[in-house]
Amino acid sequence: xxxxFAMSGSQRYTAQEYLPPFADRSRDxxxxxxxxxxxxxxxxxxxxxxxxxSGDQIHDSFNRLARVIDSRIILSHIRCPKSGHRKESHxxxxxxxxxxxxxxxxxxxxxxxxxxxxxxxxxxxxxxxxARVFEFVRDGxxxxxxxxxxxxxxxxxxxxxxxxxxQYPGEYMFFLAxxxxxxxxxxxSQVLTYQxxxxxxxxxxxxxxxxxxxxxxxxxCSFAQQDPQRGQILIISGADLLYLGHL
Numbered sequence: 175x176x177x178x179f180a181m182s183g184s185q186r187y188t189a190q191e192y193l194p195p196f197a198d199r200s201r202d203x204x205x206x207x208x209x210x211x212x213x214x215x216x217x218x219x220x221x222x223x224x225x226x227x228s229g230d231q232i233h234d235s236f237n238r239l240a241r242v243i244d245s246r247i248i249l250s251h252i253r254c255p256k257s258g259h260r261k262e263s264h265x266x267x268x269x270x271x272x273x274x275x276x277x278x279x280x281x282x283x284x285x286x287x288x289x290x291x292x293x294x295x296x297x298x299x300x301x302x303x304x305a306r307v308f309e310f311v312r313d314g315x316x317x318x319x320x321x322x323x324x325x326x327x328x329x330x331x332x333x334x335x336x337x338x339x340x341q342y343p344g345e346y347m348f349f350l351a352x353x354x355x356x357x358x359x360x361x362x363s364q365v366l367t368y369q370x371x372x373x374x375x376x377x378x379x380x381x382x383x384x385x386x387x388x389x390x391x392x393x394x395c396s397f398a399q400q401d402p403q404r405g406q407i408l409i410i411s412g413a414d415l416l417y418l419g420h421l
Contacts, residue, residue, distance in 0.1 A: 178249075180380040189248050190241045193236070197226045198232070207224075208266050211245035212245050217277070272316055287343065311334055314333070331350075339403060345362040367379065368380075378414070
């Protein structure tokens with residue numbers, strides 16, 4: 175499957191210690207990559223349809239971005255060849271602006287039915303499952319808060335994800351972030367988290383890569399989900415896991 179990465183910090187950090195291992199341990203998923211982050215409240219995305227590795231060398235642009243990007247939140251997606259998408263425009267992250275925030279979104283999973291979802295505001299016209307999932311989530315958040323403005327964002331997201339699983343059964347894993355908060359949802363496999371001791375509790379790393387991204391996999395905390403009819407949502411701000419909710 176495609177692999178996901180997220181970094182969330184209480185201040186701006188680079189991901190130079192984690193993005194190269196993320197690429198290295200995702201070598202089977204080499205049909206495209208993307209990195210998204212925030213600069214002055216705006217989304218910045220760099221992505222490519224090229225392989226993240228050429229021989230034993232990480233793609234020059236990926237390696238450079240790992241060194242120079244500094245942001246409170248950084249998302250990265252490495253695409254699986256089985257996804258069937260080769261265009262650079264189909265690489266992730268995806269981005270949109272709604273609810274007075276700029277948002278980044280990355281996804282991996284499968285659903286045979288959700289491609290039929292028709293949003294009143296499509297992100298891309300092509301048949302891209304990640305875009306349909308993002309549209310469904312975004313539309314659910316906007317309509318849910320419009321109907322009941324006093325709900326929390328978590329409550330609306332949980333209801334939206336429940337409805338998605340009921341209407342469009344499948345396997346879903348996504349990270350959704352604005353400039354201050356990160357949501358992780360999945361109803362299969364696992365999300366791994368890691369507190370960087372060098373950052374004095376100010377940095378949290380998330381990934382889908384089995385075993386994590388350091389030489390000590392025992393230091394990674396696994397949030398596994400076995401029931402595809404349910405799911406769980408992690409809410410992260412800075413380096414803090416604020417909430418773990420089960421649908």
